Amino acid sequence: MKSAVVVFPASNCDRDAAVAIEQTTGKKPAMVWHADTELPDVDFVVLPGGFAHGDYLRCGAMAAHSAIMRDIKAKAEKGLAVLGICNGFQVLTEAGMLPGALMRNAGLKFVCRAVGIEVQESQSVFSRKYENGQQISFPVANGIGNYFADEETLDRLEGEGRVVFRYAEGDNPNGSVRNIAGILNEKRNVLGLMPHPERVCDPLLGGTDGRILFESLFESLS
């Protein structure tokens, strides 16, 4: 499986994502600068966490219009697997590749802790090695992670099995509507989530629940 990690100005989880990918797949991803116009030939790309462009205007708003995103958008339409983590999720919603928006946390505070997550949907290249209903834990680290979409969109996401991860009941860190932590696009090849699977891929870091996500991708795309 060939992969890439996009680096925006002020991305800060790009190297964590690269290490997680290398540890699970045995192959280093290409690191791609946001101003590059073309992705190398890869099966999978990560938009990492961070504060691209200093979160100016809105989180992800500038990054969504960067040169590399035009190519990623075009390739995603042809089936490229795209994983947006935290700031990467914000970029995907701003780019119109996923529905809804991320808003300021309901409690107004930046929340940085491990949260309980329930896997809702194992029918995707990102989640096939999880089981439906599996209880896992990923860390969150966000101030603008409060997922919002109108009722019609939410009903559709749920009806089409596109809510992959939900915060465990009572452990929603940011007020996200219907406890949504991660969603798929219609074609199921683009996943955005606020929690950080790449931070729990090594027992030394407190858990390995995130490895399963990268292993799912490896199994699906190799």
Place this chain on the structure above:
Amino acid sequence: MKARVFITLKNGVLDPQGKAIGHALNNLGFHAVGEVRQGKLIDLELAERDEAKARARLKDMCEKLLANTVIEKYEIEFSP
């Protein structure tokens, strides 16, 4: 031509920042304050002199970048 764009959250979208501002005002003794909603203001200078054309351009800018129309609405105002 100078333009001013106001960007605010759509009705029905929760505004935790607005709520916090309202709460702080109450704490300062401003008890007659009801609901508070906050937003952004962007001033732009445009080469365009025709107001209708400028408005169309600004609308396009708002839809593409300045506002996130999933959660925000915008208003455009001109000053000479």
